[in-house]
Amino acid sequence: MATFTGYLRARSDDELVALLVRRPDLATPHPATLASLAARATSRASLDRALTWVDALVLQVVEAVVVLDGPRAPTRADLHVAVGATGADAPVVDRAVDDAVALALVWPDDEGALHAAPGVGDALGSSVAGLAPAADGTTDAPLADVADAPAGAGPVLDALTWGPPVGLVPPPGAPGGEAVRWLVEHGLLERGDGRHVVLPRHVALTLRGGRTHRAPALAPTFADAPVRDTATVAAESARAAEQTVRLVRQLLARWEQTPPGVLRAGGLGARDLRRTAQGLDVDDAHAAWLVETAASAGLVADDGEETPTFVTTLEADVWAAQDLAPRWAVLARAWLTSARTPWLVGGRDERGALRSALDPELTRPWVPRLRRAVLDVLASAPVGAAPTPQDVHAALQWRSPRSVPPLTAVEAILADAARLGVLGAGALAAAGRALLTGDDAAEALAADLPAPVDEILLQGDLTGIVPGRPGAELEDLLDLAAVVESRGGAVTVRFTADSVLRALDQGTTADDLLARLAAAARGRVPQPLEYLVRDVARKHGRLRAGAASSYVRADDPALLAGLADDPRLAVLRPRLLAPTVLVADASPAELLAALRARGLAPVAEDARGAVVHAVAPERRARARGSRVAPVRERPLPERAAAVVATLRRGDAEPDAHAGRTGGVRSGSVRSGAVPSGGGPARTGRRGAPTDEGAEALDPVDPADPGQDADSLRARATGVAQRTAASRARRGATPPSSARATSDGTSEPGALLVLLREAAQARTSVWLEVVGPDGRSQRRLVRPLKVEGGRLRALDEQREAELTVAVHRIAGVDPADT
Incomplete structure (x- = not known):
């Protein structure tokens, strides 16, 4: 097992399966042989991908192996010294070595010495561990001469010792110029070009005391992070989850009534976003996140019409019919797997254009991976720990030092997770942990939600208090006929003429509304509230509007008296057609709004005189298929086991054919080799290269189904053997001959x-x-x-x-x- 390929052949099936699971790109597409697997594992693209996701300590170990891998390969003990590990750090360094070996970035030989996989040094770059590239023929640096160096030589070496190894040459006459010149003359520095000097690798290692790193890069801890009480985390998570579901529900209701338009370039206009934010009583950034989350969950979509608008989808009806916890789980899963970046809304792109919500250009494929990484960092912290964004960013930097996400993205993801209820008081909640692990997130949230309250305390000042989280029926009633004034441990609402009119406009009668209030009230309905409902209902519908362009009619002519001459209605150009009929040059909706602004309570009617309640027609669009839906296929370990079985079969076939042809492996065939004379090879039938005493290749019949690749390979091997035997009889086996060696x-x-x-x-x-x-x-x-x-x-x-x-x-x- 003197080579990397030999090491892979010697690994057990379980070890190869583990390698393919940790580096799935090696199995796609399936390699045919272990040699192909080795070639793929040492390719630059695969090595870059593997090195991108190793932690800082594994990266230190790999760098140390690359630096120390020479005539004498390093052992585990050498790596402990190289990374500066103490006795307490030895177990974690050994864990890093095991990870590097499991990823095939480092491989051990029979004596236990460690070697870097071919190509790893190039993938790490020219300055591995802050050292200059290795040079041939180097000797130990004469450090004894440093004592005779001019002033300033020591600080120069100190600045370059731990990297980067390249420094600028001071200008003539500047302090340090003489020291740099002396160091170059004595071989402690080398000139890179006219303006730079380089600290040679062997000098830097000597100055470092043989170490490649100052100290091992240990995983950061959250010892200084505040720890929240479990009950506090659960309560804050439940509150945020309930608020998010409620706001998304209100968003769908608003867009169902007045769908916003789609910009020509795609996305939601800034005015529509601001209008939505004002209606939901949140800021623009929060509204943009709600819109993006609802769209990711398939609850809103572009209707695809000639004049497109964003409308609620058929899936939104199914979502709205569920309980709170399942609704939240739908939103949470959509957020976790979405590639959208709502925190960029409101900023400027590279062309200076304003980024809008639902803009197609706000998709980033790395966002789902970053969300999972952030939640995984929080899950690794002690239960209840609430690390800062800087702490999380530092942990991510340790986990993948070659792919560090921007701090702004980490801060935005933590803010979104807090809005959603994945976090509570800054700590990962039980529902967030279940979401990360793939468990039932709805069940975890339901366990933290307070019990719903189905009663309201109605008071004589037209207010009501819900002592807790309203149930589904009570929430519907409050949305229908009340205005929410405050939310917290309790919900405070107020009943107004406008809120009662809103309920009547949606088809509820005064008796139905009072009956529902009485059923939900703790005690009887206060008299002032009953008077309010009856008074609004008495006025409601006394006036009816229709289209003439639009008209108003009344049984009592006195109700229309003065409307035609009212200057506040002049823009509508009202005209009396009869004492009980008035028409206007406006739509029925505009006419109704103007009459209500004057203090009247008209209702709309159709052509037959039947009352038409002011409910906007429902508009639905089918949600588009999610692009992030996982492909349904066999689990990765099972697929990796199937690939390993294929590799073993492919690796065994050449050996079997070699045994049938005299023990020469088919991989050593040379076709078209130049004979020792240096001239072109003489060819036989079908242009096959020949030599004296060697047989030409037999003609191949492409129509013969019995001639498969294995038989052709065996025949080619036989030709190579006979050619080598012929040259051996002549005593001519120069380096240019077509040898067949294993x-x-x-x-x-x-x-x-x-x-x-x-x-x-x-x-x-x-x-x-x-x-x-x-x-x-x-x-x-x-x-x-x-x-x-x-x-x-x-x-x-x-x-x-x-x-x-x-x-x-x-x-x-x-x-x-």
Whole structure:
């Protein structure tokens, strides 16, 4: 197990399944062999993805292995020293090493020494652990000369020791210039270009005492975070959840009556948002969040008409019929999985345009992952702990130091979670924890909600007090006929003529309203409230409006007296057609509003004279399918196990064929190799390369169904064996011959891994390259980097650097040492 590919082959099935679960990109699409898996695991894209989500301590361990991986590979004990771990830190450092090994970023050999996976060093960048790139042929820095250095040399070395290793050269005559010049002359610094100097890696390690990091990056704790009482957290979470559900319900009711328009570029206009915020008695930012959450839950949508508007959907009717806890769970799940960024509403984009709510451009694919990460940080804190946004941001920075989210996004997500009720008093509530873990969030919230109250204390001053959270029926009654004055531990409402008129306009009679009030009241309905309801009902409907453009008629001519000459109605141009009929050049709605502003109480009627209650027609649109809905497929561990089984079969097939053909692995086939003479190879039938005493490839019949890939591979291996035997009889086996060794390969997956391993170890390989004319050429090179489908290598014999497309490489063999 001297290579990374060999290490993967030696891992158990359970370990390979764990690797594919933690790095799912390795299994998509399915690799055919373990060599292909190794090539994919060492590709730049996969390594970047894996390194992005490791925590700071795992990243330190990987950096330490990359720095110390040389002629003598580091052990776990060496890593403890390198990251500055003490005895108490050893278990967490070992945990980080285990994580790095499980992710195949680091692999152990048979002696227990640790090696970095090929390509990890390039993925980490040129300044690993704040050190300069490694150079060949370095020796220990003569630190004894520092005592003779001029003043200022010590501070220069101190500034560069722990990185970054590059500094600016002081201008001539500036303090420190002489010290920098002395350090360069004595090899303690190197010139990078005309303006910069670099602290060599071996010098920095010597100054650091052999360590790669000052101290291990331990996970932050929330020891200083305030701890809230469990009852307080539950009460605050329930209050916020109830408020959010109520506000969304009011939002749907308002948009059902007056749907707002859709901007030409998509989204909700600023005036409509401000109007909605005023109607809900919240600020614009809160209103934007409510609108975005309702849209994410599929409760409002663009109706798609020629003049589009945002209307409530059919799903909104189903949502409104549920209890409070299930309604909240729908909103909470939609918020958690939504890719929307409502905190950007009201700001300016890069073009200077105002960002509007429901703007299609406010989608960010990383937002759901960040929401889960924030809640996971809160879940890892002690129960009841309420960390600040800065504490949460620091924890996220430790969890993924290569992908740190902006602090503003973390603050916005915490504010949204508090509005929703996922948090209570700044701490993660039970409902939020259930939402994160996938448990029944509705049940968790229901356990924290206070019992609903179905009675109201009606008072003689036309007010009422609900001592707790109103039940569903009582909430409907209060929305219908009262105005809420305050909410808290109790709800205070007031009955006014306008609120009673609103109830009558929706078809409720005075007797029905008083009966519902009496059923909900603790005691009898106060006389002032009964008088109010009867008085408004007596006036209600005495006047009826219709369309002529619109008209008003009354049984009593005295009721219409003076209306035609009223200057307040002049804009409507009212005219008396008869003592009991008046028409106006306005819509019925405008005429009704004007008459009510004058103190009258008219009602609308249809063409047959029947009363039409002032209820806007219901408009519904079908919600569009959510783009964030998970794909229904097998669980990841099961799929990973299936991939591992495929890998084992694919890895066993070459061995089986090798056994049938004399023990030579099919991966070492060389096609189109150049003979030792250096000239073009002589070809036999179908242009197959031949040599003296070697047999040409038999013709292949494409119509023969029995010739599968395995049989062709076996036949090709046999040809390679016979060619090698022929050359052995002649005693001609130069480096340019088409050898078939188990150390080399022509399989694309294994080829890439072999090149990456050679680049990491800085060793040379024999490279077989096919030119544009189809001829192959064999060159001894030292790979430098394999990235983007190209190999950059150094040809030391020709003292030249070359770049080769990987698809032109026919085979790779390690150079003889």
